[in-house]
Amino acid sequence: xxxxxxxxxxxxxxxxxxxxxxxxxxxxxxxxxxxxxxxxxxxxxxxxxxxxxxxxxxxxxxxxxxxxxxxxxxxxxxxxxxxxxxxxxxxxxxxxxxxxxxxxxxxxxxxxxxxxxxxxxxxxxxxxxxxxxxxxxxxxxxxxxxxxxxxxxxxxxxxxxxxxxxxxxxxxxxxxxxxxxxxxxxxxxxxxxxxxxxxxxxxxxxxxxxxxxxxxxxxxxxxxxxxxxxxxxxxxxxxxxxxxxxxxxxxxxxxxxxxxxxxxxxxxxxxxxxxxxxxxxxxxxxxxxxxxxxxxxxxxxxxxxxxxxxxxxxxxxxxxxxxxxxxxxxxxxxxxxxxxxxxxxxxxxxxxxxxxxxxxxxxxxxxxxxxxxxxxxxxxxxxxxxxxxxxxxxxxxxxxxxxxxxxxxxxxxxxxxxxxxxxxxxxxxxxxxxxxxxxxxxxxxxxxxxxxxxxxxxxxxxxxxxxxxxxxxxxxxxxxxxxxxxxxxxxxxxxxxxxxxxxxxxxxxxxxxxxxxxxxxxxxxxxxxxxxxxxxxxxxxxxxxxxxxxxxxxxxxxxxxxxxxxxxxxxxxxxxxxxxxxxxxxxxxxxxxxxxxxxxxxxxxxxxxxxxxxxxxxxxxxxxxxxxxxxxxxxxxxxxxxxxxxxxxxxxxxxxxxxxxxxxxxxx
Numbered sequence: 001x002x003x004x005x006x007x008x009x010x011x012x013x014x015x016x017x018x019x020x021x022x023x024x025x026x027x028x029x030x031x032x033x034x035x036x037x038x039x040x041x042x043x044x045x046x047x048x049x050x051x052x053x054x055x056x057x058x059x060x061x062x063x064x065x066x067x068x069x070x071x072x073x074x075x076x077x078x079x080x081x082x083x084x085x086x087x088x089x090x091x092x093x094x095x096x097x098x099x100x101x102x103x104x105x106x107x108x109x110x111x112x113x114x115x116x117x118x119x120x121x122x123x124x125x126x127x128x129x130x131x132x133x134x135x136x137x138x139x140x141x142x143x144x145x146x147x148x149x150x151x152x153x154x155x156x157x158x159x160x161x162x163x164x165x166x167x168x169x170x171x172x173x174x175x176x177x178x179x180x181x182x183x184x185x186x187x188x189x190x191x192x193x194x195x196x197x198x199x200x201x202x203x204x205x206x207x208x209x210x211x212x213x214x215x216x217x218x219x220x221x222x223x224x225x226x227x228x229x230x231x232x233x234x235x236x237x238x239x240x241x242x243x244x245x246x247x248x249x250x251x252x253x254x255x256x257x258x259x260x261x262x263x264x265x266x267x268x269x270x271x272x273x274x275x276x277x278x279x280x281x282x283x284x285x286x287x288x289x290x291x292x293x294x295x296x297x298x299x300x301x302x303x304x305x306x307x308x309x310x311x312x313x314x315x316x317x318x319x320x321x322x323x324x325x326x327x328x329x330x331x332x333x334x335x336x337x338x339x340x341x342x343x344x345x346x347x348x349x350x351x352x353x354x355x356x357x358x359x360x361x362x363x364x365x366x367x368x369x370x371x372x373x374x375x376x377x378x379x380x381x382x383x384x385x386x387x388x389x390x391x392x393x394x395x396x397x398x399x400x401x402x403x404x405x406x407x408x409x410x411x412x413x414x415x416x417x418x419x420x421x422x423x424x425x426x427x428x429x430x431x432x433x434x435x436x437x438x439x440x441x442x443x444x445x446x447x448x449x450x451x452x453x454x455x456x457x458x459x460x461x462x463x464x465x466x467x468x469x470x471x472x473x474x475x476x477x478x479x480x481x482x483x484x485x486x487x488x489x490x491x492x493x494x495x496x497x498x499x500x501x502x503x504x505x506x507x508x509x510x511x512x513x514x515x516x517x518x519x520x521x522x523x524x525x526x527x528x529x530x531x532x533x534x535x536x537x538x539x540x541x542x543x544x545x546x547x548x549x550x551x552x553x554x555x556x557x558x559x560x561x562x563x564x565x566x567x568x569x570x571x572x573x574x575x576x577x578x579x580x581x582x583x584x585x586x587x588x589x590x591x592x593x594x595x596x597x598x599x600x601x602x603x604x605x606x607x608x609x610x611x612x613x614x615x616x617x618x619x620x621x622x623x624x625x626x627x628x629x630x631x632x633x634x635x636x637x638x639x640x641x642x643x644x645x646x647x648x649x650x651x652x653x654x655x656x657x658x659x660x661x662x663x664x665x666x667x668x
Contacts, residue, residue, distance in 0.1 A: 035634070052080065075114050079628060082110050109219040114628050121632045123299050126664035127183035128622045129289040130191070131171045131313075134358055135181070136287060138351065140199065143243055144277070145216035146206040148199065152446055155639045156382045156460035159543055165199045176625040179362050179618070183623045191287070199283045204274045214270075217277070234258055234278060244285045244329055245320055246305030256280050289313070291664060299663035304328035310661060311342065314621045315652075316351035317358055336657075343653060347399065350442045356395035358618045364504060366391045382460065386417035387481040387567075390463045394476065396443060397465070401435035404646040410598040411474045411504070415463040420480055423568045427468035428473055457657035472569055477501070478560070478594050480567030487565035494557030501556040506605055507612030509550070547609035555583030559597040610646065611638055617651060622660050633658045 005256075050590070060074045069077070086103060131139065141148055150163040170192055175182020207213045215221045218235065226234065236256040240248035256276050263275035280286065291306045302310070308328040320328070324342060327333040333342065346352070361367030369388040370380055383511040393415040398407060416429050434441075446462045453459060468474040476482055486497040502508040561581040564570050572578055582592040588600040601609065614637050619626050626634070637654040644650040655661055 001574040007126050032640075052077070054081075055315050057081075058278065069117055070114055075628060078114055082106055087608040101284035110628070111631075115631050117629065120298075121659070122629055122662060123633075123660050124627055124629055125667060126291070127624055128187070129181070130184045130186045130315075131287045131289065132181045132186070133166075133172055134354070135313055135317050136196070137165055137199065138316070138354075139286075140281070142202045142318050143239070143281075144203050144207060145213035146203055148203045148206070153209075154446070154448060154456065154459055156385075156458050164202055168195045170195065174362065177619040177623075179359075179620050181358075181620065181623050182478050182625065193282075196283065196287065196589065200278055202277060207270075207274060208275075209270060217512075218273070221507065223268075223273070223581055226264070227260075227273075232260055235273070236260070236280075239277060239282055239474075242319065242322070242325065243280050244283065245289075245309045246284060246325055247290060248384065251281070252280075252285075277547050292461075295666050297657050297665065299664055299665045301334070304333040306664075307333055307339075307662065311323060311339075312346065314345040314656070314661075315343070315355065316349050318351050339656070340653070343656060347652070348440045352399065352439070353392075353396060353442055355399055356392050359617060360391070360395040363616050363620070364391065364476060364482065364501075365485050368485055369481055383419055385460070386419040386463065387479070387484060390417055390420065391476060391479055391481045392416045393443060393463050394479070397437075398648050399652070400439045400441070401437040402439075402647050402649045403435070405610060405641070405648055405651065406602060406646050407475060407477045408613070409477065409601050409609065410595070412468050414466055414468055414473055414479075416466045418461055418464040420567075423480070424473060425470070425568060425569060428468065428470040430469060432465045434465060438566055471593050472562075472596075475518055477505070477598065478563065478567070482566060483560065483563045483567040490565060492561060492563070492565055494561060495553055496557070497560050498553035498555075498557030502552060505601075505612065506608050507607075507615060510553070551586060555585050556597075559583050559591060559594065562594070607638070610641060614638060614641070614651060614655075618655050618658070618660065621655050630660060
């Protein structure tokens with residue numbers, strides 16, 4: 001019996017039988033069949049191929065009751081099996097391929113036993129979330145009305161290194177979701193309390209007599225000689241309400257007032273006020289996003305204050321403002337119309353830029369262009385800054401003008417910087433009129449015009465909106481930021497670019513196979529000297545274990561070979577050999593230009609690419625990696641997006657209206 005026949009035998013038996021006892025009895029016999037037949041040679045014991053011990057997996061599966069949730073490790077193993085089957089990586093090429101009905105049977109079983117819980121949709125346990133550094137600093141600035149980070153730098157070719165607070169805070173490590181706001185990743189990193197204190201003190205040092213922040217906090221522009229008991233209580237109550245996002249109690253108020261009294265005995269009123277504010281900002285309830293746990297194993301709606309917090313940190317990466325807290329306080333935020341109005345208002349907020357800076361920057365990886373690794377003696381190079389801005393402005397335009405998500409793959413517009421346009425080719429673009437956008441231009445202040453430029457030398461000019469004329473550019477795949485970040489400093493890597501495309505754009509993360517032969521072996525095996533990259537890769541993929549992945553990687557990577565490591569167009573390598581950038585995607589048609597590659601991506605992989613975008617943003621919004629039980633929500637969002645021309649606003653609003661965002665669940 002061949003591998004796939006054995007697999008289908010135990011799969012069909014597992015699906016068909018109705019009682020735990022019958023399932024267990026039958027599955028107890030399946031491992032022996034596997035051991036006796038061919039699959040044991042590949043998928044059993046300590047040496048199981050791909051570390052996938054199917055015999056052990058079946059034994060663990062047999063121990064799960066018909067209404068019991070699968071343990072995480074067991075579910076993860078089944079997810080890997082399902083993915084390998086659906087992506088046609090298993091069975092191996094020398095085995096008979098599964099039929100469409102057989103693959104559908106696997107999907108149906110997986111849905112009923114792992115996606116659903118006791119036959120019903122659910123959202124899994126809601127993790128405790130802590131503020132990221134970016135959220136922490138934004139919240140400090142908005143609560144106190146001060147700026148703790150350096151203002152936007154309008155000068156080029158000068159040091160634009162990190163400011164004090166950004167230097168103080170330790171580096172955050174992204175989680176399994178790919179984002180630093182991943183709850184599990186944050187839980188594994190210690191709370192930087194000492195660093196928080198330094199940042200808070202730095203922020204409070206900017207609150208001085210007769211300045212705007214003081215008026216924001218006290219409601220008056222001048223500090224009185226002393227505050228009455230009523231004034232102190234009102235100040236503490238109001239600031240706690242904002243800082244703890246509607247979760248403050250009388251205990252918090254009394255604690256804050258006591259800190260004021262203790263400080264007022266020895267110091268001035270302003271010093272005492274700052275002491276009270278510092279006490280509040282060091283409360284765990286400020287840097288943890290606490291929610292009420294009702295101990296329920298099924299999803300239930302969060303409170304309006306909790307929804308306000310989720311909404312604000314998703315769309316602005318900052319604490320809820322007064323208007324949002326007021327809507328939560330009067331109980332209207334849960335009303336779909338009011339919620340829709342608040343979503344629109346927040347998308348008009350200057351901090352909307354966080355969707356581009358934090359979500360898109362981490363997903364696509366262009367935030368690395370502004371990392372410490374890129375800092376030279378004079379700070380971030382102007383070219384790197386320009387390439388970063390081109391994608392920052394691109395994504396903000398996508399959200400601001402409610403454009404189709406398909407623009408990420410191919411667009412007839414792009415933001416192009418004067419520092420990169422010669423590299424791209426001026427003949428590839430022409431200036432474009434602004435879109436008719438429903439939301440405000442939150443980046444417009446960066447472009448100095450007219451009298452604003454007088455007396456300033458070396459002004460840095462942000463990128464401008466252009467129409468794409470040729471067939472080389474448009475979308476993000478052929479942007480300099482992506483092409484640069486997926487290359488070595490002095491050479492391109494088709495494999496690296498192809499793997500990046502599969503992971504970031506198509507949501508198909510590949511694990512490096514074991515015992516990969518060195519590329520030098522492939523070069524030595526060729527009968528010619530000075531082989532091309534394509535000839536080397538073809539020789540390297542003679543092994544079946546290599547070919548299995550490279551059939552997906554290589555067309556994507558070589559389709560971008562006309563772009564050098566900086567994103568400049570080329571037709572030859574330095575050794576004068578012609579570049580071959582044509583290919584065929586699995587299931588697609590031949591292509592020979594970047595535009596044809598993008599067209600093939602949208603024709604053949606549109607659904608996969610769109611679902612990946614949904615999964616990325618949903619994961620960012622809820623602060624965790626997605627699990628099989630999130631599929632139902634992803635499916636519904638996908639259907640809504642397709643019906644609404646793939647508009648970005650539909651993605652945002654459908655995520656906010658999903659059970660994962662509106663509800664919590666306390667037990668699995």
